[in-house]
């Protein structure tokens with residue numbers, strides 16, 4: 051619940067301040083170029099930190115009979131106002147070393163003048179200034195609430211900068227850039243507020259007045275060694291005003307960064323010293339930090355921060371709109387008390403709702419009495435016989451926002467009837483606590499007297515529509531709700547299908563396995579390890595095949611099952627037949643660009659993607675391990691493997707045949723023998739890729755763990771976290 055308060059505050063502030071923040075940011079982007087354009091002008095003289103005021107005054111006095119002021123600005127450009135020997139007044143930039151004139155101060159461009167006005171007051175004078183100041187304060191609050199949201203999302207302040215899982219472009223970059231620009235944005239907003247308060251005199255700059263007692267001043271003496279002009283270098287000076295006349299009671303007025311001095315014009319004695327109040331110090335810093343004056347680096351940081359703010363406006367609103375679109379609970383036709391089937395949804399960002407809605411509508415279409423709601427609305431159900439919980443997991447294995455109260459309610463609400471239930475967990479394998487909350491819900495329902503499971507907990511990675519349909523099919527077989535799985539409208543994304551031509555298909559081998567080669571009709575970008583998604587007309591259920599890329603074509607290894615809809619569909623395709631399919635990127639199972647050595651481990655048809663990878667002519671070490679039944683099973687792949695060995699695109703091939711000899715050898719057995727290869731590859735940041743059956747994967751992982759623990763003194767989990775173990779098993 052707490053996270054929602056912060057999220058709503060963050061959103062409410064963003065909506066309230068949108069116009070002002072947008073205008074201030076766009077104008078801020080333009081204004082960031084002003085200090086940069088100033089800095090690149092040729093008025094900077096190196097070494098003013100070694101030049102003292104006395105030397106500068108002396109060189110000016112040599113050149114000009116009268117000097118009015120000398121100034122040093124934030125860019126360390128020295129400007130002055132002087133009268134020349136021929137009585138003309140000269141204003142502009144000077145070289146402080148020899149007092150030579152460098153040029154007039156350039157006029158501020160109309161673009162910068164216009165933008166500054168818009169930035170400061172929206173051309174509305176005081177009222178505009180007030181709203182800009184308020185906008186700045188609201189942006190500060192947005193940054194604070196945003197930081198709190200990141201802390202909540204990352205489960206603690208210590209993990210503020212730890213890895214963010216990339217599930218959605220807008221969400222991922224909102225967090226990543228938010229963290230990086232937090233400090234500059236806090237500085238921009240706080241200084242913006244400060245400068246506004248200063249303008250409205252809410253903060254006042256009260257300076258002490260100078261008092262001079264000429265009676266007590268020392269006898270005139272020409273600038274002694276200890277004089278303040280000698281001990282002050284030019285880089286500390288802001289302005290130096292010269293005396294009006296030669297009268298002893300007329301003095302220099304020297305403004306430094308931290309104080310103001312009145313200096314005797316002959317003795318160099320300090321007649322009066324007034325320290326700058328803290329307000330002046332803060333004002334100077336606020337101006338420098340807010341505008342980037344005097345520093346190209348800081349101006350660029352401010353510029354990037356402003357561009358990021360524009361991105362936050364876009365990504366923040368995009369996330370909100372997406373969430374709102376997704377989080378729509380369909381209208382109920384039946385009440386909670388006259389429905390037979392209750393669907394309860396737990397969702398943080400709304401994705402689970404679209405699958406829940408498809409399921410709900412599918413059941414309604416077949417005449418079921420269904421009621422749908424969120425998990426926090428759990429209550430008693432008078433006629434229900436089935437409960438389906440569809441819930442995601444958030445934070446570190448925690449309940450999503452609309453499910454936080456569910457477990458408490460489950461233990462307090464009385465249920466009169468015995469209800470059968472099924473729980474589907476939605477999560478992501480990228481999080482260590484995969485579908486943890488669904489697990490918790492399932493465990494609590496298991497021990498509840500009024501609930502009885504009709505199937506095991508089902509976990510779904512990345513909102514997979516295929517997996518959801520698989521679950522729905524299983525559930526439907528148990529409950530016999532008449533659900534038409536093929537026509538469940540689970541997808542809200544249009545499918546961009548491409549045409550492929552069958553250019554080769556082998557006969558089935560002894561294991562009923564065959565290879566099919568497809569040529570894309572149009573040029574397509576894809577890699578070995580990507581997935582080919584096919585939806586056969588017969589059952590309209592999506593199937594995914596891991597593909598090998600050979601000579602720009604797709605090769606897949608398929609096992610023909612007697613009643614397999616898709617495998618028979620593929621098998622019955624004739625040469626030159628056209629099929630429609632989609633290639634899904636699967637970057638988690640492509641050969642990583644930086645890997646210098648790779649081990650491929652597979653059994654059966656799992657060799658498919660590796661047939662492409664072993665042919666790729668990358669100068670890296672590649673070892674292939676494959677487990678099959680007999681020599682006959684291997685024949686299907688032999689040509690590709692042999693040519694890869696011959697061309698040196700494959701370093702070694704290790705085969706395990708389980709039915710060839712009496713001592714059944716499986717792929718994990720040959721791995722154990724080749725432990726040095728495994729240890730070497732992992733130790734040198736190489737990668738192990740596994741494709742095939744889940745049973746094989748589990749056995750292989752066990753063996754790999756033994757090897758790493760023994761030979762590298764580290765459990766396999768360390769290499770899994772380093773992304774050195776990649777799997778694509780089914």
Ligand SMILES: Cc1cc2nc3c(=O)[nH]c(=O)nc-3n(C[C@H](O)[C@H](O)[C@H](O)COP(=O)(O)O)c2cc1C
Nearest residue numbers: 397398399400401402442443445447477478484485
């Ligand atoms: C900040 C954050 C934390 C997450 N934590 C987990 C987690 O601990 N376990 C898990 O399996 N999935 C986790 N996920 C993934 C979500 O459960 C997954 O994306 C799910 O499909 C979201 O569904 P929803 O939009 O209906 O909430 C997390 C996602 C985010 C953005």
